[in-house]
Amino acid sequence: MAWSSISEVFTSHGPTVIMPTWFCSREWFFHVGRFDEGGKGVPEDLLFFYEHLQKGGGVFRVNQCLLLYRYHPQAATHSVLEETIWNHRVRFLEDRVLSSWTSFTIWNAGKQGKKLYRSLSPANQKKVTAFCDVDEKKIRKGFYTYEESEERPKPKIPVCHFRDATPPFVICVKLDLTGGAFETNLGMLNLKEGMDYYHFN
Template sequence: MYKYYLQSVIIPVYNTVKWLDECLEAVYNQDFEGKFEVSIYNDSSTDGSLDLIRKWEKQFAEKSIDVVIGGHTSESPRGVGYAKNQAVQQCRGTYLSFLDADDVMHVSRIRKQYQAALAHPQAIIGSNFHRLPTGSTNRYTHWANTLTNQQLYTQIYTSHGPSLIMPTWFCHRKVFEKVQGFDEGGKGVPEDLIFFFRHLELGGDLYRVEEDLLMYRYHTEATSFSIHQDTIWNIRMKYIQKNVIDSWLTFTIWNAGKQGKKFYKSLSPENQKKVWCLILLNVVVK
């Protein structure tokens, strides 16, 4: 059924009316020449987002671009993981381009990431990006935009989260289905990080288009601000132990200051026994 469309743009929406016009206009202006659709899931918005979506549905029809609109009107939203899963379930695209409703695609994003996905069918395809307001999260943006292909894999357990930034993700539908979708735990759950680690566990690949294809908006209403750093830490520790440390016989913790001690305390009892020493400022504590 879904093979009729080459590509579906996946947009979860919850009270983003202030940014939605700019987001959808950028999708409307894509230079991709293949058949694509827009799949929007309205997660119980109360700010007029749905009315704006209906307006844009008519404009997309002028270009023969179909818009699939789903949603619910319960008292509270079900969360971004649920909304993304529903948007994918209702769409018919072979390839999926994920887009947050507060971000803006470059006009060539779909075309360039589709070309990359053809060459890397088992991969999550990302891209470079810039942030608005200009200058926000400079360290984070520089880190993500300058990772080498090898570092996309070797830096997956850093504090920054996925080495491919979620708002830039593009992939074949089979990549999504293999992971079985996003975690639907709701507010406070880093569904992108969990999906990312699971994708790699299952042998998935990573690839980044080294062009700026997205404006990634920085604001305090973003979902990421609802996620506690301890939650991210615990997920990282779970996967680094499962996929790396569990197979080691012994190891040393370097730079064992506050973070090193926290790392040690977060290990399972079995893995704590594998720690040969903790090293801090050339002082060895055995």
Template sequence: MTEVTIIIPVYNGSRWIDECFQSIVNQTYKTKFQVSVYNDGSQDNSLELIEKWRTAFLERDIDLCVTGHNDQSPRGVGWSKNKAVERSAGQFLCFLDIDDIMDKDRLLKQYQAAQAQDNVIVGCRFHREPVGSTERYTRWANNLPHGKLMTQIYTSHGPTVIMPTWFCSRSVFDKVGGFDEGGMGVPEDLIFFYKHLDLGGTLMRIDEDLLMYRYHQTSATFSVKEETIWNIRLEHLQKQVLSVLSEYTIWNAGRQGRKFFRSLSTDNQNKVKYFCDVDLKKIQKGYYTFEESKIKPKPKIPIVHFTKATPPFIICLKLDMTDGEFEKNLASMKLTEVDKIVTIPQSSWDPVSYKVEMKIFSSSKAVESEMLVNDQNGQIEVAEDQIIVQLKTYNGIDIDQRGYSIKEILLVISDLYFIS
């Protein structure tokens, strides 16, 4: 049985094939593994160069599987990855772009990590080529605290564990159902990422630089419009976060905060208690008037100094852009950014895999009791008038002691959500 398959979509990748494939041959993972390449209608000599590596792979006991099509129009990254996985044999999948280069220990270390935990996407640190490309993004992705991999999932940076470093079990891939096949302009990695989390999946990053992640203008990333990503992020935030909040504050009364507000559904707009800011000119206006609203009189949202606002906050400011002033203000609020498990999706509640220990309080009986959610149907057996006053563990991981309503069991509430 093949334990690991490297999944490589290729479209006109001839200039990078030798470097990429040499990094595969150099792997310290010595057990037999497979490389599954899908050629998405390359118009250069990619196929010819790929076949030249077959002998070198055989000498290393690496099975090379090459499939694809000859149409002039590529079908997209999502399609290509799905087809490469379809023809693969590994119980674990290592995703690799043809323009990237793996460190010699990548397979070994990510395989060991993925074996140790179920339902996880394992990533790693990386460096960019050319040096200095996307410095803010690289710094954020490499140094985001592990506890925030599950919370800072709505920023403009995208997935907190970046796609070119992904390593997961086949069961993780199958549970999600593969990548979106919409083709050019579709952020298939972000869509997969959110589905994985919605299904109770977790994230892990190995804090070692195990990949050279190349930056160039022909990358598929540049075909995705910012507005497309914004809409996907917003849809998920509204469904998984705002739907269970009764009210919240938007941190930023400026352009980005107003854009966020205007993009919301009417129900979620009505939950906005404040805009908050540090700009005295904005604060002195007193209110933000939603002029585009069809409601009369026009809705007005108070604008207050951030110290006067109340959590939870939707942060519509970019981190690492104000010489530390914003971060200093944020720290002064002593807010909680949940750094454990964020989502407990009802759709994937499993009586064996998902165990939640909690204390509940019945508003009618005013008594406390302990309960382990682990019945045969995987249901949360509590009455509508009961409130969870202490959520203690999720899959054995300790969680902050906080109050939750029954409707909020789908989400471990945080004080902070970053959208910019």
């Protein structure tokens, strides 16, 4: 892989890859399995990209403009719902990372962290040992109750300070939004990206 990190594929914008078939061979295209022609609303390029990675494909960065993409309101991309993309991203994270972890911590006890937790399969929800955060109010409360759960009693997941949390982490904090505070906090833990944590922001 030649982008900054393989884990970028789990983030909301991922690496800057446009239509992965522009620069792959016909043989590789057929090997990956062509596009999902499920119709309007199917993110066929994302699904092809994930399958490309699953089959051992890579990505190489080119520091020049190779394609001029023209935006227009009738583009098919507008038919793909944000929730559809989210669900595919979560399934890819579960298949590629969480399937090999026995437990993990979600870094962010706020909206995005809770949304990720609720989107996980029941088996992966049970692997979540805690949420961690820096927000004293969330930490003081001490736990997150999954109210929508049909389980009785409803699952209660502890919330702790990031320094008290146990890796590995799935990080649901956007980069470059805290004036470097989050990056400093993460750096002080001396963790290895792709082993101890993945970004899913």
